[in-house]
Amino acid sequence: MHFMSALRAAWQQRDSLLCVGLDPDPARFPAHLQGRPDAVFEFCKAIVDATADLVCCFKPQIAYFAAQRAEDQLEALIAHIHVRHPGTPVVLDAKRGDIGSTAGQYAVEAFERYRADAITVNPYMGRDSVEPYLAYADKGVILLCRTSNPGGSDLQFLEVGRPGGGVEKLYERVARLVAEDWNASGNCALVVGATFPDEIARVRALTGEMPLLVPGIGAQGGDIAATVAAGRSADGTGLMINSSRAILYAGADEDFAAAARRAALDTRDAINAYR
Numbered sequence: 063m064h065f066m067s068a069l070r071a072a073w074q075q076r077d078s079l080l081c082v083g084l085d086p087d088p089a090r091f092p093a094h095l096q097g098r099p100d101a102v103f104e105f106c107k108a109i110v111d112a113t114a115d116l117v118c119c120f121k122p123q124i125a126y127f128a129a130q131r132a133e134d135q136l137e138a139l140i141a142h143i144h145v146r147h148p149g150t151p152v153v154l155d156a157k158r159g160d161i162g163s164t165a166g167q168y169a170v171e172a173f174e175r176y177r178a179d180a181i182t183v184n185p186y187m188g189r190d191s192v193e194p195y196l197a198y199a200d201k202g203v204i205l206l207c208r209t210s211n212p213g214g215s216d217l218q219f220l221e222v223g224r225p226g227g228g229v230e231k232l233y234e235r236v237a238r239l240v241a242e243d244w245n246a247s248g249n250c251a252l253v254v255g256a257t258f259p260d261e262i263a264r265v266r267a268l269t270g271e272m273p274l275l276v277p278g279i280g281a282q283g284g285d286i287a288a289t290v291a292a293g294r295s296a297d298g299t300g301l302m303i304n305s306s307r308a309i310l311y312a313g314a315d316e317d318f319a320a321a322a323r324r325a326a327l328d329t330r331d332a333i334n335a336y337r
């Protein structure tokens with residue numbers, strides 16, 4: 063199924079804009095999983111099974127798996143999501159960016175090896191560096207636009223000349239470029255941090271109904287009410303609002319998955335209160 067169709071169906075059927083981020087850090091695993099060779103898979107599987115009915119998508123962050131030499135466990139986890147929770151889109155957070163020939167390999171890795179439904183991509187090497195991902199027309203290509211970290215302003219807030227006159231911020235140029243040019247197959251989305259609600263509103267204004275992946279609530283302190291008000295689309299959807307650590311590590315004991323479910327439920331409901 064096309065990523066965008068699956069996402070729209072998940073928004074409606076699960077009544078949720080929540081994306082649970084899968085950032086497995088063994089140092090924070092409960093004691094009974096410590097030292098197990100399959101701990102990364104078992105931890106994430108328990109979180110996925112406890113929260114799948116509450117989310118519009120899952121977002122595994124590839125660095126957490128690669129750092130543990132657990133890429134095989136990432137493959138198994140995504141396969142598990144597809145089999146046990148069909149219709150739940152998986153966004154591989156990899157923030158790839160390279161010349162076209164290498165980008166083609168990254169696209170194969172994301173969509174054919176891991177079988178992700180969407181990938182995050184860094185747009186700053188330009189169109190040809192993104193085309194290998196765009197060529198998978200049924201997959202989502204989610205471009206960094208206004209990231210949630212404070213240092214995002216170093217470059218993304220620079221003023222650049224606007225074709226035809228005037229100036230705009232670099233993140234605005236990215237938003238317009240993606241909405242007006244790169245999204246010919248309708249498979250693009252943008253990353254905009256919950257820590258910057260004014261910029262979420264600006265990106266929403268520039269991109270119409272384009273889905274936005276919004277990290278930064280929970281551990282990074284972004285405001286849910288402001289995020290939803292700024293970013294929802296006309297029908298009250300349009301957002302994948304990510305929370306990782308605040309949900310994954312809501313509990314530290316053997317019942318960690320139940321604690322994660324309670325945290326996910328509270329977060330989903332807090333989001334829905336402002337839709």
Ligand SMILES: O=c1ccn([C@@H]2O[C@H](COP(=O)(O)O)[C@@H](O)[C@H]2O)c(=O)[nH]1
Pocket residue numbers: 083085123155208209210211253254255277278279280281282304305306307308
């Ligand atoms: O601008 C961005 C882009 C990506 N991220 C990723 O989202 C999660 C956030 O984790 P929390 O624990 O909810 O803070 C993490 O995987 C980041 O790599 C982001 O935070 N900001």
